[in-house]
Amino acid sequence: MRAAFIAEGKSERALIGVLEQLCRRAGVDEVEIEWAQDLLVHFDRLGKQLGPRIQTLLTHDPDFDLLFIHRDADQAGLEARRAEIDEALASCPGSPGCVRVIPVRETEAWLLADPRPLRDVVGNPGRSNDLGLPRKPAQIEACSDPKQALRDSLARASLSSRKHKLKTLTNTQFGEFRARLLEQLDIDGPVTKLDSWQRLLEELESACAWLAQRELPD
CATH class of the missing domain: 3.40.50 (Rossmann fold)
Known part of the structure; x- marks a missing residue:
């Protein structure tokens, strides 16, 4: 095909x-x-x-x-x-x-369903802090700005401890993380909901x- x-x-x-x-x-x-x-x-x-x-x-x-x-x-x-x-x-x-x-409402919504890849992509898989992600499928698709929600969640995922101040991702960083998350999207994962x-x-x-x-x- x-x-x-x-x-x-x-x-x-x-x-x-x-x-x-x-x-x-x-x-x-x-x-x-x-x-x-x-x-x-x-x-x-x-x-x-x-x-x-x-x-x-x-x-x-x-x-x-x-x-x-x-x-x-x-x-x-x-x-x-x-x-x-x-x-x-x-x-x-x-x-x-x-x-x-x-x-x-945006492609980024498909990346908000699963917190694990977000931690992996920023190189911080061991953390378990709250990423501020919507908890239910309906909440994800009701999110008014999925792109900003993903950017904020990736910033939280990159924190190495509670004492560190949240840093804003550069556009280059966000673009690279987003591309890798889309490429690695688990077609059997939470996105299916x-x-x-x-x-x-x-x-x-x-x-x-x-x-x-x-x-x-x-």
């Missing part, structure tokens, strides 16, 4: 390996998900409108079995983002199947089953 990943920002690139894992688990033995920005050097200059981005990509390279399209739910909400992606696809005749990747993750799994498994059925001989 050959797929393309169209995302809001560059940092979501770290999700490619996770999506490939999920595809293999769904029964796709050979899978390659390509980053749209690598396929078109001017992709980032196409603006934020999803329809033109999809159409330009498919005009350049129409040979994809599947598209993965990422949009943070943000304040608009999950259903609004789903409709937005569907509308963009409808404006692009001949589009392949699509899996909508929509974290609620989040509604947005469950929606992703349902769509992905359905798309993979559709592709398998399509490839059966007549």
Whole structure:
């Protein structure tokens, strides 16, 4: 299976390996998900409108079995983002199947479900101090600013003792930690309790089953 990943920002690139894992688990033995920005050097200059981005990509390279399209739910909400992606696809005749990747409210929310990797990624696995993480799945997806919540929790995780003063992470540090956390996201871990993750799994498994059925001989 050959797929393309169209995302809001560059940092979501770290999700490619996770999506490939999920595809293999769904029964796709050979899978390659390509980053749209690598396929078109001017992709980032196409603006934020999803329809033109999809159409330009498919005009350049129409040979994809599947598209993965990422949009943070943000304040608009999950259903609004789903409709937005569907509308963009409808404006692009001949589009392949699509899996909508929509974290609620931001991608960082998927990293707030499990404190253990946060301690590991900052090199402080032995600590057990409170990281200030939401305790229930519904609280995670209701968090108004998951990015800031993750930044604050990583700062707490990096403390070596209660006596040390909390330090603000630099943007570079945060970006590196975030990328590593996404790359190492446990697809069997606490993230599975989040509604947005469950929606992703349902769509992905359905798309993979559709592709398998399509490839059966007549």
